Amino acid sequence: MSEALLDHATHTMAVGSKSFAAAARLFDPDTRRSALMLYAWCRHCDDVIDGQALGFGTAPLDATPAEQRLAALKAQTERAYQGEPMASPAFAAFQEVALAHDIPPSQAFDHLEGFAMDVRxxxxxxxxxxxRYCYHVAGVVGLMMARVMGVRDEKVLDRACDLGLAFQLTNIARDLVEDAQAGRCYLPAEWLREENVTAERAHSVLFDPSERERVARLAARLLATAEPYYASAREGFRALPLRSAWAIASALKVYRQIGVKVRAKGVHAWDGRQGTGKFEKMGLVASAGVSALASRHSRLAPARDPSLWQRPR
Incomplete structure (x- = not known):
């Protein structure tokens, strides 16, 4: 059963996120197992709410209202923490990780709140x-992953949360058009009004090919917002074991590169889904190794920028 869970989690990440799969291979075996298990649960919850399979497709898996599916996820999460047998591989994987690494229930339920925000x-x-939305869907995942890597220092956990925020801001920029097609918009209404777009028109404008200049400006603004969070996250490398630092630095570089491509392609960024190729990933992973080694000899981390959004404590 244990190896079957690992196989399930490995397949889930390999299909659901090629960017993170490349980084996960760099962890030591125990950390890699836990990281994969945690990812499998996060991916499963996302798929249940979105009616997808490993991040793909839009047809609902069943006719159950999203509110009921969310309630079922919360109930299963509660049972996992109570040590009950889990029939679902994703929840069996989560139970193993959550109990082994003392992941606070509040963090798991904070993550589910992100899906609740979509449902509402x-x-x-x-x-x-x-x-705040980015925190729930990604920042808190950074917190849980950091606990898997042995982090308990609140200041270092702040850096892990910052990385999740940066990832999600990049994600939103990359997926502006795709999300609009699905009827979702995560952009601040203030920003939309500055582009003379009302909240009611946001979905149609973002999905309209003739409006790509506006979309490109909004995406660039999101990516600029992400940069100080990426910078803050880099200061956390020194607190991680070397292999974990290499893995996280790789994830940062690979995912940030997606944002670089979105910005560089401008109005053409949504002609296809932006990502990184095999050889490009190899170069970024090698560069991340240098960054991880350099973090072993760097001075004490500067204080976190107080202007950055602060996670709830």
Whole structure:
């Protein structure tokens, strides 16, 4: 059963996120197992809410209302923490990780709150509101992953959360058109109004090929917002074991490169899904190794920029 769970988690990441799969191979075996297990649960919850399979497809898996599917995820998460037998491979994997690494239940439920925000079709008025969503769907995943790597220092956990925020801001920029097609928009309404776009028209404007200049400006603004969070996250490398630092530095470089491509392609960024190729990943992973080694000899990390959004404690 244990190896079957690992096989399931490995397949889930290999199909669901090629960017993170490349980085995960760099962890030591125990950390890699736990990271894969945690990812499998996060991917499963996302798929259940979106009616997808490993991040693909839009047809609902069943006719159950999203609110009921969300309630079922919460109930299974609660049972996992209570040590009950888990029939679902994703929840069996999560149970193993959560109990072994003392992942606080509040963090798991904070992650589920991100899916709840999608179910409720929450609107985002200000950048802080968008960042709060980013925290729930990605920042708290950074916190849980950091615990898997042995991190307990709150200041280092802040850096892990910052990386999740940067990843999600990049994600939103890359997927602006795809999300609009699905009826979702995570951009601050303030930003939309500055582009003379009302919240009611956001989906149609973002999905309209003739509006790509506006979309490109909004994406560039998201990516600029992500940069100080990427910079903050880099300061956390020194607190991680070397192989973990290499893995996380690789994930940062590979994912940030997606944003670089979105920015560089401008209005053509949504002609196809942006990503990194095999040889490009290899170069970024090699560069990340240098960064991880350099972090062993760097001075004490500077204080975190107080202007950055602060996770809830």
């Amino acid at each position: 079709d929450v609107r985002y008025e200000r950048l802080d509101d968008t960042l």
